[in-house]
Amino acid sequence: SKPANNDENYAVNWCGWGYEANVTPKQMTGTIPKLKELGIHWATLDDRWFSDYGDWLPRTDTFPGDAIQQLVKEFHQQGIKMQLWWLPLAVEDGKYRYEEHKYVVSDVVKEHPDWLILDKNGQPARMARNLATLCPALPEVQDYYKKLTEGFIRDWDFDGHKLDNIYSVPPCYNSKHHHKSPNDSVYAMGDVYKIIFETTRALKPNSITQSCPCGTPPSLAWFRYLDQAVTADPVGSLQVRRRIKMYKALLGPRAAIYGDHVELTRLLGANTSHEQDVGSDFASSLGAGGVLGTKFTWPDYGPQYKAVFLNDQKMDHWKKWIALYNQKMLSKGNFLDLYVYGYDSPEAYAIEKDGNLFYAFYAPSDAGQSDAGSPTPGTWKGDVELRGLATKPYRVLDYANNKDYGTVSGPAPRLHVEFQDHLLLQATPASASAANSAQGTP
Ligand SMILES: [Zn+2]
Ligand SMILES: [Zn+2]
Structure with a gap:
């Protein structure tokens, strides 16, 4: 079974991806x-x-010398923990490239x-990004990933990982490995993720290991060995909500599911070279039980990062929703499968x-109003049913706007509502004494 989540798994995260590939310390x-x-501390x-990919040493142009260690130290001094992006099992063998980065031959490939x-x-088999792949079934390879993990978490002092582009590995026909089946590599992939996860947890019990299968469903090979799933590069709010529900179904009602960068709730020019991530819909992640995230840039560096720059107006909005998230912590609540x-x-x-x-509740978006993948919010009017209540009175509040909806009676009262985009309601037992609320709902 999957190990229990730690409290840090539910903390709001800021990711430096707003600065993209050439980010500087x-x-x-x-x-x-x-x-x-x-109040973001990740x-x-x-x-x-x-x-x-493979040796995982710092780039000398943007992170020269001990810049990485200094970066972690500086964040830690301000009370902020850090996750590190990487891609286990991937190595470079001198063929192909990914965007600006032309592949070299990794030292680990030269040596082994x-x-x-x-x-x-008999050719090196390809994984994500056309990279070559180390065979996870070899004990030596497993040991290599234990050492890399120790290097990141113990020596560099990172507090967790963002493992990304995590799908599967190719079958292995390397005769020197003496596999019973070419699928030995596919099955052993999980062993490497287990080592990364357990080594990290042993060094830092309050760590976060996040695995992202970018836009695809997760593989059961590595699925147990993470403590934070992620909505995995969503294109729009609807995918954020659906993927949170999918992951809650697979991992359990209190699983920590990172809602990914809020900016991905609305994309302009999705799947083009000039994609702009302009979303600010925190309500989708918060209401569905996800963990909030953002990739804003600040201060203003000009046109290059304009779409994700945190201006004063956005700052007010970010503040409101992050405070609301921290107050309610619905990601830690018990997700109930009551609506289909x-x-x-x-x-x-x-x-x-x-x-x-x-x-x-979320209104169907007005898909005709803008380009694909980024529909504009619609409105909804009618009766909603509040399911899962006990047979007793509840006070109902729109907690995002502090609007009182009065008292209803369980088990499944209907409420007449009209809203744009989303409606977030809290039903509290109306006659709850201190003793009752301490015991929770019967
Ligand atoms: Zn092999
Ligand atoms: Zn991803």
């Missing part, structure tokens, strides 16, 4: 004043801080060419926490 630390103002150093997964023709996609309208979610029932 100065840009990372530049955001610290805003992180502190927002930050992620994202893709492309490294020399090459026999560790590679080979395809049927396609049958119940509007789309709805229910979470039980401390004797209260929290409901989230």
Whole structure:
């Protein structure tokens, strides 16, 4: 079974990906004043801080010398923990490239060419980003990932991982590995993720290991060995909500599911080279029980990061929703499967926490109004059913707008509502004495 979550797994996270691939230590630390103002105490150093996939040494142009260790130290001094982006089992063998980065031959491949997964023709088999792959079934390879993990968490002092582009590995036909079946590599992938997860937890019990299968469903090989799933590069709010529900179904009602960067709730030019991530819909992640995230840039560096720059107006909005999230902590509540996609309208979610029932309703978006993947919010008017209540009176409040809906009686009262985009309701037992609320809902 999956190990229990720690409290940190539910903390709001800021990711440096707003600065994209050539992020500098100065840009990372530049955001610290805003992180502190927002009460965010987790930050992620994202893709492309490294020399090459495989050796995972710092890039000398953007992170020279001990810049990485200094970066972690500086964040820690401000009370902010750090996650590190990387991609286990991937190595460079001198072929192909990914965007600006042309692949070299990793030192680990030079030193251990026999560790590679080979395809049927005896050629290095490809994984994500056209990278070559180390065979996870080899004890030596497993040991290599234990040492890398210790290097990141113990020596560099990171507090967790963002493992990204995590799908599967190719079958292995390397005769030197003496596999019973080419699928030995596929099955052994989970062993490496187990080692990374357990080594990290042993060094830092309050760590976060997050695994992202970018836009695809997770593989059961590594699924047990994480403590934070992620909505995995959603394109729009609807995917954020649906993927949170999918992960809650697979991992359990209190599983920590990172809602990914809020900016991904609305995309302009999705799947083009000029994609702009302009979303600010925290309500989708919060109401469905996800963990909030953002990738804003600050201070203003000009046009390059304009779409994700945290201006004063956005700051007010970010503050409101992060405070609301920290106050309610619905991600830690008990996700209840009370509403069904396609049958119940509007789309709805229910979470039980401390004797209260929290409901989230979402209006169908007005898909015709803008470009694909980023529909504009619609409105909804009618009766909603508040399911899962006991047979007793409840006080109902729209807690995002402090609007009182009066008292209803369980078990399944109907409420007439009209809202734009989302409606977040809290139902609290109306006659709850201190003793009752301490015991929770019967
Ligand atoms: Zn192999
Ligand atoms: Zn991803």
